[in-house]
Amino acid sequence: MSDSAYGNFPKVELHLHLEGAAPPAFIRGLAKEKNIDIHRIFDDAGNYAFGNFTQFLQVYEATVETLKTPEDYHRLTLAMLEQSAVQGVIYTETFLSPDFCGGGEVAAWREFLQAIKEAADIAETRDGIIMRGIVTAVRHLGPDKAKAAALCAAETVGDWLVGFGIGGDERIGRLKDFSWSFDLAREAKLHLTAHAGEWGGPESVRDALSLGVERIGHGVRAIEDLALVDHLAENEIVLEVCPGSNIALGLYPDWQHHPIERLMERGVKVTVSTDDPPFFHTTMSYEFERLADSYGWDDDVLRTLNETATGVAFCDEPTRARLMKKLEQYQ
Template sequence: MSFAARRASDSPPRFPLAELHCHIEGAAPPALVLELAARSGVDMSDVIADGAYVWHDFTSFLKAYDKASTVFRTEADFAALAESHLAGLAEQGALYAEFFISPDHARAGGVDPDVYTAGLSRGIVEARERHGIEARMVVVGVRHLGAGAVEGAARFAARPNFPLITGFGLAGDERIGHHKDFAKAFDIARDAGLGLTAHAGELCGAESVRAAIEHLKPARIGHGVRAIEDPDLVSEIAEKGIVLEVCPGSNLALRVYPDIAAHPLRQLVEAGVKATLGADDPPFFHTDLANEYRLAAENGLDASHRLAITRNAIEAAFVEGDVRRRLLEKLGLSALALGAPAASE
């Protein structure tokens, strides 16, 4: 065994992570946004101060997010964003990641959505080659732009142009519109064979989750934590195997819950709900994926529960079957290195 191999084998194994819920523009570090803004002559002083994003509620968060996203202009910009985001996840121990992409945000920045997606695709390939992490993209429609825009995003996702697009979802301000307004968009995506997810149960209560399930029939719900307010709904989610993409860090930052002790993640898991963990918009909420797993530990989930969360994410990923099998094999090896089984029980 070489000296380098001995050193690697002596290093403690990293806890295996996987992420299904992160918005790629929301993963952009403020320093990178400022650098690109200076190149384009965009004044970002109203949304970035002292190296951090400035916002105080969900509406101002969306404003900061939307403006920061406009500084990415070229295919190379988006490739660099995706590759650096995935490199950071790989360093934290992530085996797999999905991120949300928005053709409407590309257009708002004056970028052709095909150029945007080509750049992000390139970044995924570069990250796979350099860091060994696998990734896919989920196109989201922005609900506060209206049903027509969401249907347009679904049609964009449904095209065969970009094989790394494997899912479709609904994002944006949950307080605007009703889930039934977006049923046609989900039919378009479903007919194209895309995996389906929808944001619900974050700003709005359990009724939002119930409406998303009833009208959109997604395999996964983004956030979904406020389902806890309706025990019958929690039972339904568990029985149907609907997966919740839980983001404790953003829930705390947006004051959905006052602290991690009050967060319902453990209650949901104990009720049989399949949960995953995501950082949502990491620099906006001063978090990252590894921190989400630490928050889960503080919420009372031990290592076996957290390994099950990673398994849930891989099993629920919008990814090809052969890739899923390879990821589950890697998870098993990682769990053995940690001295724990990788089973979901």
């Protein structure tokens, strides 16, 4: 994988799972420190090993078993942000789950969040990368767990903790069952996003819209319903598209068949992210490189992706202005 072509190109990433960004070597090191046997989740080359989406979720949750303390998450955040900065990422919004960070208890969540934020402050000073957090409920854990996550989010909302969303297995449960959590987050003035339109199809995107979200995580299968696509365009609902993830998990056979270009041509606002980069053998630089190679996109198109992402980021306006200035300086 070559990152050279777009390594220095400034990038804004809006869809990144913190645990999913953990380098395999980092997780193996933690497991060794704690005497946890998770050798089964790695292949012979030391990479994460899974064959489908269900297995991916199982491997993901196995990595979480090594992350026990706020200090573990502090170290993970530093490692993740260092790798993102190397890829030219200047701003990242990262999904954080209170289910993994303190078991959904507000007091414990505050300790984990403080450790993550302290690491983010260090990385911003060291590497210039800005991080903001989005609390994410885990769909397949059910609505009650989501309520606890929403309460954690509402108690810690601010300039750094800026959003609330839901991830996990789209094939389980109904999004309307999570409306209480989204209502609470909205009342707390958190921005809203939701994973949909990946495994659930276009109908799951419609379900997510009923929650009043501003952005959709993935959302690419909206392309199967052109009336829905036009609705997204007209209402400026933004898709957090992760092409490399979709292809690695078999949603599409290759880059040429991915619908990102068709969505853009119909006026949908899209951004590009890596989702869980070491799991899917990708980086932000690689995503940009493959988009340029697959669709003939020049730097102006790629700049538009970053400008779109900056415009819809959940950060405050002073931070947005700083990001736009950085993007303009590169032109």
